[in-house]
Amino acid sequence: MSSESADPKEIWGTSIFDGRQAMKGYALNKMCYSFNSAQNREEFQRDEDAYCRKFGLNAQQRSAVRNRNVLELIEAGGNIYYLAKFAGIFGLTVQDVGAQQTGMSVQEFKAKLVAARE
Amino acid sequence: MATIVGGIATSHIPAIGAAITGRLHQDPYWKPFFDGYPPVHAWLDRVRPDVAIVIYNDHGLNFFLDKMPTFAVGAASTYENADEGWGLKPVPPFPGHPALSWHIIEALVASEFDLTTCQEMQVDHGFAVPMSLLWPDRTEWPVRSVPIAVNTVQHPLPSPSRCYKFGKALGKAIEAFPENIKVVLVGTGGLSHQLEGRRAGFINKQFDLMCMDKIVDDPAALTRYSIRELVELAGSQGPELVHWLMMRGALTGHVKRLHSNYHIPISNTGAGLLLLENAA
Numbered sequence: 056m057s058s059e060s061a062d063p064k065e066i067w068g069t070s071i072f073d074g075r076q077a078m079k080g081y082a083l084n085k086m087c088y089s090f091n092s093a094q095n096r097e098e099f100q101r102d103e104d105a106y107c108r109k110f111g112l113n114a115q116q117r118s119a120v121r122n123r124n125v126l127e128l129i130e131a132g133g134n135i136y137y138l139a140k141f142a143g144i145f146g147l148t149v150q151d152v153g154a155q156q157t158g159m160s161v162q163e164f165k166a167k168l169v170a171a172r173e
Numbered sequence: 174m175a176t177i178v179g180g181i182a183t184s185h186i187p188a189i190g191a192a193i194t195g196r197l198h199q200d201p202y203w204k205p206f207f208d209g210y211p212p213v214h215a216w217l218d219r220v221r222p223d224v225a226i227v228i229y230n231d232h233g234l235n236f237f238l239d240k241m242p243t244f245a246v247g248a249a250s251t252y253e254n255a256d257e258g259w260g261l262k263p264v265p266p267f268p269g270h271p272a273l274s275w276h277i278i279e280a281l282v283a284s285e286f287d288l289t290t291c292q293e294m295q296v297d298h299g300f301a302v303p304m305s306l307l308w309p310d311r312t313e314w315p316v317r318s319v320p321i322a323v324n325t326v327q328h329p330l331p332s333p334s335r336c337y338k339f340g341k342a343l344g345k346a347i348e349a350f351p352e353n354i355k356v357v358l359v360g361t362g363g364l365s366h367q368l369e370g371r372r373a374g375f376i377n378k379q380f381d382l383m384c385m386d387k388i389v390d391d392p393a394a395l396t397r398y399s400i401r402e403l404v405e406l407a408g409s410q411g412p413e414l415v416h417w418l419m420m421r422g423a424l425t426g427h428v429k430r431l432h433s434n435y436h437i438p439i440s441n442t443g444a445g446l447l448l449l450e451n452a453a
Contacts, residue, residue, distance in 0.1 A: 143259025
């Protein structure tokens with residue numbers, strides 16, 4: 056087993072939310088954090104453009120939000136716990152989010168989870 | 174003096190909170206999971222702890238990325254649960270134990286664990302779901318609590334080895350508290366799961382079962398993993414195992430496993446449950 060430090064080897068299909076991502080995604084995550092409040096969720100839904108401007112999202116983040124695309128949101132620096140609050144606005148669960156990211160139907164994704172029993 | 178009566182490790186997935194509210198205990202999806210808990214309830218009824226020390230991670234309710242403490246200890250008389258944005262119904266506030274909190278803070282800092290102290294602290298599902306699983310009545314909490322939040326959100330995360338040592342220092346601190354109270358440790362979260370990326374839905378049953386086994390009699394073996402290795406072997410959220418290691422570190426060298434349960438899947442997760450008692 057290796058020490059904590061320097062193995063830069065990527066883990067397939069996995070993005071580590073580190074300082075680099077935290078800086079990149081700050082505005083996006085800050086907006087998503089605001090969705091803890093029902094009032095803010097409503098404000099976002101009333102005028103999505105204005106709400107994204109208020110938090111200073113960059114073009115990549117704005118596009119990912121517009122596309123409701125989780126892989127794009129992560130690429131833009133989103134952290135999954137904050138993104139879950141964004142997904143919650145649309146009633147999406149972590150299975151819906153998992154299905155979207157893996158290109159499966161929700162039923163297929165759930166079956167994949169069950170198959171981990173074997 | 175305070176006595177540590179035992180340790181419990183349990184999943185803290187938000188969907189469990191929704192299932193409790195919806196009374197889905199007998200639902201075929203949920204039954205194998207909830208059926209794990211009555212032996213723990215019977216133990217709690219018998220032992221009647223006064224305080225639960227709950228080790229968890231905040232998922233963006235109390236802490237944002239503007240200030241992200243590695244270890245944060247609650248020192249409030251009450252901890253509120255609140256809306257997290259995706260529909261989980263908040264539960265009643267949890268009574269704290271500020272005197273024990275400050276005792277723990279002083280002892281841990283003296284042991285060179287530099288903490289963030291929180292006189293106001295909201296607790297999210299990572300704390301509230303385990304409390305709801307252990308004391309399912311949820312109208313009035315029969316224990317006071319001390320929340321300990323660990324950063325398992327933004328890397329770098331504290332290593333398994335560091336967390337295990339934190340647990341050892343925590344155990345010593347609790348046992349030096351001068352009041353005659355009974356304390357239970359609760360390590361929450363895990364086991365393997367990954368919410369994000371193309372590898373979303375990754376679960377590693379063999380690794381989870383190995384962890385549930387090793388943590389009883391050979392926890393030091395688990396402290397040799399790096400965080401990166403835990404991500405690789407147990408998914409992005411797999412490092413929540415450190416909460417279990419902190420609970421285990423606070424117990425004595427030898428423990429008895431009174432009960433365990435493991436079920437796949439609950440939400441996207443391999444859900445584990447362990448009840449440990451200090452061996453005489």
